Amino acid sequence: MAYFNYFPKIAYDVRGDKNNIRIDRITNVLARIRKKVEITNVSFFQQYFIQDSDRADTLAYQIYGDSTLHWIIMYANYMTNPYYDWPLTYFDLQRYVAKKYDNINGIHHYEDSDGNEVQEPGTPIDVGVPPVLAGNATAVTNFIYEERLNDNKRTIDIIRVEYISQIVQEFKKLI
DSSP states (O other), X not given: XXXXXGSOEEEEOSSOOTTSOOOEEEEOTTOOOOOSSOOOOTTTEEXXXXXXXXXXXXXXXXXXXXXXXXXXXXXXXXXXXXXXXSOXXXXXXXXXXHHHOSOTTSEEEEEOTTSOBOSOTTOOOOTTSOSBOTTSOEEEXXXXXXXXXXXXXXXXXXEOGGGHHHHHXXXXXXX
């Protein structure tokens, strides 16, 4: 199933010329649906850890035998933006962090031994402070912080193959 084939069509003047209005029927790519209920039934899903080389379309082909079902992987994990919801590769993460921060190895915050942040929000961080402070607080660099956020996106739920036809039918009906 091609994802956008089932989206509604709308009348729209794509040219935007006030003197020459010409209406076309186009796919409404802004239409969205969400899973109705947070389903956590283990028998419905299998967990998957996204590797650097994985993409939603390659996973869909690997799991479902159809790369056009990539949207089901995104749908099952409440992902709407493949650029920000999907984990970055290590190379892309390095580039992203370098662009976001002046110093990728600068201290983002400090954590205690339980992983709780001890740096007050909004407090200026002294780059010259050693990485380990009294009281077992540990410095977390900008790169490590962003890497953790990225790694939190790596474990996803994959809808089991036997439920795919039901999901596709529900999607067609709802959209």
